[in-house]
Amino acid sequence: MSLRDLDPVLSTSKKLAAMGVLANARDVEFSFLREHLELSDSDLSKQMRALTEVGYVTVKKRGRGAQRRTWFRATSAGSAALRSHIQALNDLVLDSLPPPKPQPQDAEEASRSK
Amino acid sequence: MNRTVSNMEIDEKVARRHLAEVDGAMRASVDGQLIDPPQWWFPAVALYGPAIVAFFAASSDVEPYSSQIANALRVVAVAAGAVAVVAIVHELRAQRKARVRGRAPIFGGKTSGWMLLFSLPYSFATIVLLNAMTLHSPSRTTQLVLAVGAFLVLAYVPMYAWRRHAEAMRQP
Numbered sequence: 001m002s003l004r005d006l007d008p009v010l011s012t013s014k015k016l017a018a019m020g021v022l023a024n025a026r027d028v029e030f031s032f033l034r035e036h037l038e039l040s041d042s043d044l045s046k047q048m049r050a051l052t053e054v055g056y057v058t059v060k061k062r063g064r065g066a067q068r069r070t071w072f073r074a075t076s077a078g079s080a081a082l083r084s085h086i087q088a089l090n091d092l093v094l095d096s097l098p099p100p101k102p103q104p105q106d107a108e109e110a111s112r113s114k
Numbered sequence: 115m116n117r118t119v120s121n122m123e124i125d126e127k128v129a130r131r132h133l134a135e136v137d138g139a140m141r142a143s144v145d146g147q148l149i150d151p152p153q154w155w156f157p158a159v160a161l162y163g164p165a166i167v168a169f170f171a172a173s174s175d176v177e178p179y180s181s182q183i184a185n186a187l188r189v190v191a192v193a194a195g196a197v198a199v200v201a202i203v204h205e206l207r208a209q210r211k212a213r214v215r216g217r218a219p220i221f222g223g224k225t226s227g228w229m230l231l232f233s234l235p236y237s238f239a240t241i242v243l244l245n246a247m248t249l250h251s252p253s254r255t256t257q258l259v260l261a262v263g264a265f266l267v268l269a270y271v272p273m274y275a276w277r278r279h280a281e282a283m284r285q286p
Contacts, residue, residue, distance in 0.1 A: 006124060010141060013135050020139025021214075028143065029213040036142045071215075089129040092280035 005088035007081050009054050021084045022074035030070040095111050
């Protein structure tokens, strides 16, 4: 796992958050995503279209008339991409941490070995 | 350390923010699931499987079932059937209302496979045990108490396992 695993599609926080919601559920309705991500209808449609085009999400419309709802589901490719991306982000955070200082006990052992 | 992805520089700060956001999104998804995963299914089936077999056995007038035990088994069979129906109706109604539909626990995790394998001999073993208890116990009252007690205890085991599994599957 390396920084190369950072997914360009998931590098925007809107798409990443959308995938985060979808990853833990079977199906998520449009209005739930809109409320959680605090996006307008058009912006959410745009984000979800981009995720659909790369095969990370599938869309289904169910119901008729006023009851018609749009449901999204993460594909296995989408879930795998999210996992890799999260791992890469974690690695990036870990790499930025300063190396641990040697403990006094370790220093003593090092001097003895000399 | 940082990296440019899609004309966007991701450094440690951005990575931390993204991780926090995705964590929040995953939690929202779990919290948004108005319904619990179908935790009742396995216990309902585990209860209902042996109960329905016992019901037919009790109805066939075959020894060693006393009429008292036969009646008790019929009651248990009907009660377990009612639990199964309530579980199914509850699940279907909740599924229709929910805006976030959770994954059924059976569709994930290694435990699912083991539990599926376990459930098949489980019903059979329950019947065998109940038969053995009714054959070898001294009185009919004892038979009845043992049979109902064993039935309830044996139903609790898969119920507990299933709940643990369902909880594990719901973790973000």
